[in-house]
Amino acid sequence: MKRSVRLIMGLAALLVLIMITACNAGNNEPNKTSTSTSTPTVNPAEPSPSSDVSEKERVVKSLKGDISIPAEPQRVIGLSVVYPEFLYALGVTPIAVQNYHPDFPAYIKEPFKDTLKMGIGKSPNFEAILTANPDLIIAPTWWADKDYEQLSKIAPTVLLPQRDKWQDELRDIAEVLDKKDLAEKIIQDLTNKEAAAKEKLHTLVGDDTVMYMMILDDGLIIYGENIDRGSFIHKQLGLKPIGNFPKSELSVSISLEKIPEYNPDHIILQLNDDSNEKVQSRYKEMLESSLWKNMTAVKKNQVYIMGAKEWFNLGMSPLADNSAIDDVLHAFEKKSK
Structure with a gap:
């Protein structure tokens, strides 16, 4: 009898312990409704919307402030x-260009065969640019500052500063395209080629x-060593300039009668x-x-x-x-053969 009473009391105590444990477990469980509202479930294999946008766009600096452009235009x-x-x-073939001559130079004629020619004008050909449907426009400020608002309505437009050297212009554009290392390689490769040619x-x-x-x-014009194209001939390639060229001048306009005064050993003539009739006639x-x-x-x-x-x-x-x-x-x- 005593054994039965003790057994019943033990079972009762065990039942109470189980009920207490179950209640505590229920009180410690997170509020599922609250969690679902504050932190939506995201599949880790898929990027979030904000991540997707950042991967498709980059922010670059321009003379008009920070500009958002396509990451890969x-x-x-x-x-x-x-x-x-x-x-x-830099590895990007433009879809439309301002062109001075009807035909492209031989060194870009083939890759530019499908590039739209817009001609030279005081203002960009907005209709042609709109037709080309660009996703990025890059321009120097001296060329396009006055037209910036119209251009930026067509596509993100990055205005870059005026530079004295083409190397710095190349670096500016490379910065926009995230190709800085390639720009430096281009500059170095050309420097090496110039040195070999000079020798x-x-x-x-x-x-x-x-x-x-x-x-x-x-008329006729002679270029000195302190202007872009003259510097290329006389400094980069080391070809000796005529001795009586005025050092303070970038170039000199001359008449036919004045040519014999310079009388060099060699003439590079351009x-x-x-295709200009006046040029051909002269x-x-x-x-x-x-x-x-x-x-x-x-x-x-x-x-x-x-x-x-x-x-x-x-130059x-x-x-x-x-x-x-x-x-x-x-x-x-x-000529030397």
Whole structure:
């Protein structure tokens, strides 16, 4: 009997303990309704909406402040004649360009075969830009500041500062495209090529003087070593300039009658526009002149004709400079044989 009473009491105590434990467990369980409202469940394999936006866009600095642009733009326009060459050097083929000549230079003719030509004007061709449907426009401030509001309505527009050197322009655009390392490689590769060409030309030409002259529709011009294209010839490639060129001048406009005063050993001659009738007429007049025929470079057959559009961006673009190095080496090597 005592054993039965103790058994009943033990069972009762165990039952009470179980009930207490169950109540405590119920009180410690999180509030499922509250948790669901404050923290929605997200599948970790899928990015959140904010993460997705940040992956598709980047914020870059411009002269108009921070601009949100596509992380990987697919349809880019670079305004100004030289910006398209910077873009292509960085691996981006522009969809539309401002073009001075009807045809592209040989070094970009094939890759630009489907690129829209918008021509040169005081203002961008907004209709053509709109038709091209860009997702990014990049432009120097001196070219497009006045048109910024209209351009930015078409696509995100990044205005960049005016620079004295093309290397800095390239770096600015590379910063926008997140390709800074590639820009430095382009600059270094060209520097190496210039150094090799300079050494080769010194072997071919030595201390002979070289004059870089261009025929315009309204006259003749000689470039000195302190202007972009003249610097390329005389500094980067090391070709000795004529001794009586005025050091304080970037370039000098001359008449046909004044040419013999300079009388270099070699002449690099460029027609500003080989399709222009006035340029062609002036060129023909010069070739027939006894003043021209009696110059040292002419007598020695050391005049090198360079293309108009091929050298249009000389000293202002890595692509133009790279192509011009080949042109100069080919011309001087051919004459030396």
